[in-house]
Amino acid sequence: MLRDITYQGDQLSSGAMRYRSRLRAIALGCVLAAVACLGYGVWLLVPHVRLQMQTKAIEATVVRSDLIKEHDSRGYLLYGLSATFLYELAGKSSVNVAKSLDQTYAWAAEKKEQDTYSPKSRHLIRYETAKPEQIYLDGGLTWVHWKPSLLAALGALLFLTMGWFLRSLARAPRGCASCRGELEDYFKFCPFCGATIQAK
Numbered sequence: 001m002l003r004d005i006t007y008q009g010d011q012l013s014s015g016a017m018r019y020r021s022r023l024r025a026i027a028l029g030c031v032l033a034a035v036a037c038l039g040y041g042v043w044l045l046v047p048h049v050r051l052q053m054q055t056k057a058i059e060a061t062v063v064r065s066d067l068i069k070e071h072d073s074r075g076y077l078l079y080g081l082s083a084t085f086l087y088e089l090a091g092k093s094s095v096n097v098a099k100s101l102d103q104t105y106a107w108a109a110e111k112k113e114q115d116t117y118s119p120k121s122r123h124l125i126r127y128e129t130a131k132p133e134q135i136y137l138d139g140g141l142t143w144v145h146w147k148p149s150l151l152a153a154l155g156a157l158l159f160l161t162m163g164w165f166l167r168s169l170a171r172a173p174r175g176c177a178s179c180r181g182e183l184e185d186y187f188k189f190c191p192f193c194g195a196t197i198q199a200k
């Protein structure tokens with residue numbers, strides 16, 4: 001008799017349980033996507049954080065600036081900027097070439113960048129404290145470098161919120177007091193352990 005009743009309970013609830021376990025799987029997918037987003041954001045920031053730690057900023061004068069063209073692995077043209085700077089460090093002036101860390105597929109954007117680094121204009125560059133002749137055009141933690149990582153973090157937050165929402169939808173209406181199995185509201189017996197369920 002008891003077995004019959006629990007069996008029926010099982011049948012009735014299996015649809016709802018399957019639905020909840022599917023929701024939980026999607027919620028888990030959301031959490032994994034959030035982790036991937038966060039990882040991507042951190043990975044984007046790493047070179048800039050490294051540069052921030054190993055370099056110092058200094059004001060320098062542009063001697064000349066050139067667009068550099070490179071092919072990516074698929075053969076598309078990538079543009080970067082190479083600029084020669086004159087700067088003074090500990091009373092000694094040096095002339096060195098700095099290359100942009102980031103390259104772009106947009107020629108117009110890089111041309112604009114080149115125009116900002118016109119000869120005789122002054123800019124903040126960064127030099128390696130251990131190797132002052134090694135200089136960099138950009139780098140350091142400026143907003144331009146934060147933005148993509150911030151967007152990735154926002155994406156992660158969105159995925160987490162979605163995952164949390166789905167997880168709360170997937171919560172069973174009640175739990176069995178003796179085996180913690182998932183129970184539907186109308187169950188009189190637990191389908192897992194057969195315990196009688198106290199009406200609320």
Ligand SMILES: [Zn+2]
Nearest residue numbers: 176179190193
């Ligand atoms: Zn139970």
